[in-house]
Amino acid sequence: MxxxxxxxxxxxxxxxxxxxHRLARDKSYLQSKLLKPNKKQSLExxxxxxxxxxxxxxxxxAVISIIYFxxxxxxxxxxxxxxxxxDFLTGLKWxxxxxxxxxxxxxxxxxxxxxxxxxxxxAAPLGIGAAIFMNEIYPTFGxxxxxxxxxxxxxxxxxxxxxxxLTVLVPFIRERFxxxxxxxxxxxxxxxxxxxxxxxxxxxxxxxxxxxxxxNAARALGATRWQTIWHVVLxxxxxxxxxxxxxxxxxxxxxxxxxxxxxxxxxKLPESIFDPISTLTSAITLxxxxxxxxxxxxxxxxxxxxxxLLMSLFFIMILRILGRKxxxxx
Amino acid sequence: MNxxxxxxxxxxxxxxxxxxxxxxxxxxxxxxxxxxRNTVTAFIGPSGCGKSTFLxxxxxxxxxxPSCRVTGSIEIDGIEINDSNVNIEGLRQLVGMVFQRANPFxxxxxxxxxxxxxxxxxxxxxxxxxxxxxxxxxxxxxxEVKDRLKESALALSxxxxxxxxxxxxxxxxxxxxxxxxxxxxxxxxxTMKVEELISELKDExxxxxxxxxxxxxxxxxxxxxxxxxxxxIEMNETSILFTSPAQKQTEDYIxxxxx
Numbered sequence: 001m002x003x004x005x006x007x008x009x010x011x012x013x014x015x016x017x018x019x020x021h022r023l024a025r026d027k028s029y030l031q032s033k034l035l036k037p038n039k040k041q042s043l044e045x046x047x048x049x050x051x052x053x054x055x056x057x058x059x060x061x062a063v064i065s066i067i068y069f070x071x072x073x074x075x076x077x078x079x080x081x082x083x084x085x086x087d088f089l090t091g092l093k094w095x096x097x098x099x100x101x102x103x104x105x106x107x108x109x110x111x112x113x114x115x116x117x118x119x120x121x122x123a124a125p126l127g128i129g130a131a132i133f134m135n136e137i138y139p140t141f142g143x144x145x146x147x148x149x150x151x152x153x154x155x156x157x158x159x160x161x162x163x164x165x166l167t168v169l170v171p172f173i174r175e176r177f178x179x180x181x182x183x184x185x186x187x188x189x190x191x192x193x194x195x196x197x198x199x200x201x202x203x204x205x206x207x208x209x210x211x212x213x214x215x216n217a218a219r220a221l222g223a224t225r226w227q228t229i230w231h232v233v234l235x236x237x238x239x240x241x242x243x244x245x246x247x248x249x250x251x252x253x254x255x256x257x258x259x260x261x262x263x264x265x266x267x268k269l270p271e272s273i274f275d276p277i278s279t280l281t282s283a284i285t286l287x288x289x290x291x292x293x294x295x296x297x298x299x300x301x302x303x304x305x306x307x308x309l310l311m312s313l314f315f316i317m318i319l320r321i322l323g324r325k326x327x328x329x330x
Numbered sequence: 331m332n333x334x335x336x337x338x339x340x341x342x343x344x345x346x347x348x349x350x351x352x353x354x355x356x357x358x359x360x361x362x363x364x365x366x367r368n369t370v371t372a373f374i375g376p377s378g379c380g381k382s383t384f385l386x387x388x389x390x391x392x393x394x395x396p397s398c399r400v401t402g403s404i405e406i407d408g409i410e411i412n413d414s415n416v417n418i419e420g421l422r423q424l425v426g427m428v429f430q431r432a433n434p435f436x437x438x439x440x441x442x443x444x445x446x447x448x449x450x451x452x453x454x455x456x457x458x459x460x461x462x463x464x465x466x467x468x469x470x471x472x473x474e475v476k477d478r479l480k481e482s483a484l485a486l487s488x489x490x491x492x493x494x495x496x497x498x499x500x501x502x503x504x505x506x507x508x509x510x511x512x513x514x515x516x517x518x519x520x521t522m523k524v525e526e527l528i529s530e531l532k533d534e535x536x537x538x539x540x541x542x543x544x545x546x547x548x549x550x551x552x553x554x555x556x557x558x559x560x561x562x563i564e565m566n567e568t569s570i571l572f573t574s575p576a577q578k579q580t581e582d583y584i585x586x587x588x589x
Binding site: 213214218219232 | 421436
């Protein structure tokens with residue numbers, strides 16, 4: 001079936017000719033490609049590498065110097081000003097300007113933990129519940145309306161949350177329970193609202209990541225929708241949901257402004273959730289302006305900051321462990 | 331198209347003019363079929379011919395797809411299963427299903443199997459232990475996993491996972507097993523094990539299997555149904571359908587002219 005081409009050669013002859021030509025060309029072409037360095041590309045390579053490396057180095061330097069700075073200031077409370085670490089962590093009395101000066105930060109530490117836990121207790125069920133609703137119950141409406149609305153909460157500045165808490169929540173608690181109003185409860189609720197979008201969106205991702213096959217398998221075994229959600233979907237998404245909660249707690253722990261506006265800021269230990277309290281962050285922001293660099297008072301505030309930093313590192317460690325667990329599950 | 335005269339007393343599934351549509355698109359149109367108790371029925375046909383959709387309507391898994399509409403009648407043991415008063419969870423317990431891709435839960439081997447019996451009200455530990463062992467034995471998996479029931483099911487090989495899924499379906503004590511291309515993602519040896527298993531399970535269950543593998547259909551089924559473009563072209567004894575098909579389209583398909 002040798003079709004004649006226009007110049008009288010058959011298709012086969014043409015093809016053979018073409019191949020021979022290509023082979024001859026390929027030899028020198030390959031040699032030039034393989035043995036000749038491409039200056040432009042290697043230069044680009046070098047600069048690309050250099051830029052990326054210096055970005056990474058800069059970040060590392062920034063993080064390390066922040067840690068070093070806070071640690072050197074924070075630790076000098078104990079080593080320069082001779083405050084005992086045990087007294088600092090467990091002391092109930094905070095009176096840095098008294099005679100003698102007392103640096104008992106226990107109530108701040110307790111306050112930070114209490115508002116964080118309270119916020120997580122309120123926000124975790126709400127956030128995970130909303131995530132279930134958006135993925136499993138009513139996905140069309142959930143993904144179209146609920147998700148953007150919840151994500152909108154992320155963009156609201158914390159001072160606005162604090163202000164809303166101050167004008168709505170605090171008076172409400174005051175009238176409803178006949179207390180001061182500025183309280184652990186108000187702080188916890190404001191924080192809960194703030195971390196709700198974090199928990200919801202991370203939990204949503206975790207639930208979405210559970211394969212559809214699992215749901216089908218459960219339904220085919222005669223599980224109801226609720227049984228499927230509870231035993232299969234949530235079980236599969238558990239590490240992700242825990243990550244969501246820890247991430248929310250880390251955020252709550254470090255939040256300063258909104259909490260400070262509604263929490264009352266006393267260094268007294270609270271007797272109930274209706275009592276005012278202080279947190280590490282609110283103590284720092286309220287007092288930092290009033291102290292002189294290098295004094296024991298100033299250093300003590302840095303110690304509080306060091307504690308915050310250590311707690312954040314702790315939260316990140318938990319997240320890392322959870323992340324590894326998630327990988328194991330797959 | 332079904333010209334066979336079944337023994338009425340032995341029929342367990344009977345569909346009449348069953349049509350399934352996804353939105354505007356008809357996936358299955360007016361299929362009438364009868365399936366006998368304790369037989370293996372194979373559904374063959376090219377991709378998109380509606381055989382899986384038909385299978386999924388037998389335990390109402392199509393209910394989970396919002397755009398899906400099912401019309402016509404499906405009777406199981408004489409009961410119309412598309413009626414609104416049918417207990418869907420109970421139906422799915424009676425009609426177990428195994429999917430193309432093995433889909434064990436992120437749980438231990440034991441928990442994978444014990445989950446369904448728990449849903450259906452079995453609480454006692456001893457009873458559950460018994461069911462787990464029996465199901466794994468029937469699925470020919472017991473000897474391979476008896477020492478590691480507490481380990482994650484995801485640590486099993488693909489073939490073992492698929493047999494675990496069969497065991498999981500058996501644990502519900504169903505009457506009918508629907509298998510949707512159960513061996514298509516498995517290697518030849520695992521496929522052989524699953525096929526052997528199907529032949530053994532025939533004594534206790536009515537099995538309906540969708541397969542792309544014609545040889546598999548010929549090896550394990552008693553009856554074979556050929557689907558094309560959402561229609562049932564021909565259904566007959568497997569030995570007859572593969573040697574002397576009545577329809578031209580069936581012949582073209584099984585001799586490899588298309589599909």
